[in-house]
Amino acid sequence: MLLVLQYNTYMQLIESNIVNELHTFADASKNLTHLVIFLAGYSQYLLALVVLYLALCSRKWFKVTVLAVLAACIARYGVKEVIVLFVERARPFITNGEIHPFINTSVSENYQSFPSGHAIAFFALAAVIYKYNRKWGIFFFMSAICMGVARVTAGVHYPTDIIWGAILGVSTGVCVVFLVDKLTLNKYRSFNK
Numbered sequence: 505m506l507l508v509l510q511y512n513t514y515m516q517l518i519e520s521n522i523v524n525e526l527h528t529f530a531d532a533s534k535n536l537t538h539l540v541i542f543l544a545g546y547s548q549y550l551l552a553l554v555v556l557y558l559a560l561c562s563r564k565w566f567k568v569t570v571l572a573v574l575a576a577c578i579a580r581y582g583v584k585e586v587i588v589l590f591v592e593r594a595r596p597f598i599t600n601g602e603i604h605p606f607i608n609t610s611v612s613e614n615y616q617s618f619p620s621g622h623a624i625a626f627f628a629l630a631a632v633i634y635k636y637n638r639k640w641g642i643f644f645f646m647s648a649i650c651m652g653v654a655r656v657t658a659g660v661h662y663p664t665d666i667i668w669g670a671i672l673g674v675s676t677g678v679c680v681v682f683l684v685d686k687l688t689l690n691k692y693r694s695f696n697k
Contacts, residue, residue, distance in 0.1 A: 519662040523596045526657040527603050537606060543654030545607040548622065551647055555629070558640065571684060572632035572677075579628035579676040580621050587672075593618040597659045606658035620661050623652045623669025624676070631677025648673075 530536045559569040595617045597603040613621075626648035634641020652666035 515664070519664060520596065520600060522663055523603065523656055523659060524600070526653075527596075527659045530606070530657045540654045540657045541606050543650050544658040544660070547647065547651050547654075548626070551626065551629075551644070554643075558633075568633065568636045571680065572629045575632045575677045575680040576625040576629040576673075578680060579673045580625035583672055583676055584619060584621050584624050584669075587619060588616045591618050592616070593662075593665070595660050596662060603659040605660050607655075607660060609660055617661055618665045618668065619672055620652065620655060620665040620669035622655060623648065623661075623666045624673040626651060627670045627673025628677040628680070629673075631674045632681055635677075635681045 530540045555569050555573065558565045560566070592615045594615050595605070595609065595613075597605045598614050626644065630641055630644035630648050633644050648670070652661075652670065655661045656663055656666060
């Protein structure tokens, strides 16, 4: 038990140092700060527009995007909310007075840092889209990674919040695809453009 406690304390120190270094680096440049703010706080809206565009492309894309959004909602509003019942983790700017968050977060979520809701949702979305179209799936995975790194840099998440959000999001996406494939007897097929 003591070994686990020491490991957790050591990991917390490493994570705090990572957040501090990234935050300080980005805070030194206005342009970099603005990029982090965009990626951490606003890129989700751009990605939503891309999903909407894909949904309007064809009937097949409409089905895929509905499935992807369903997986993202299950991950964010199901899986994350269950975890939050058992895990209470303060955001970096709460535990470290030297960090000022680049983006606003809801006061009610100040102790819901783990796992990242953005990471879990967008990685679930990316996993589903990747299953049916690798090119667009890679685009969404890269976007989710950039968003996650930006949220750490912005001082609102620790690296493991993003890593576990990614793992849980991809797992949720894979499970949703698996269940839909089994239920529909593989009506959805891959279509790479």
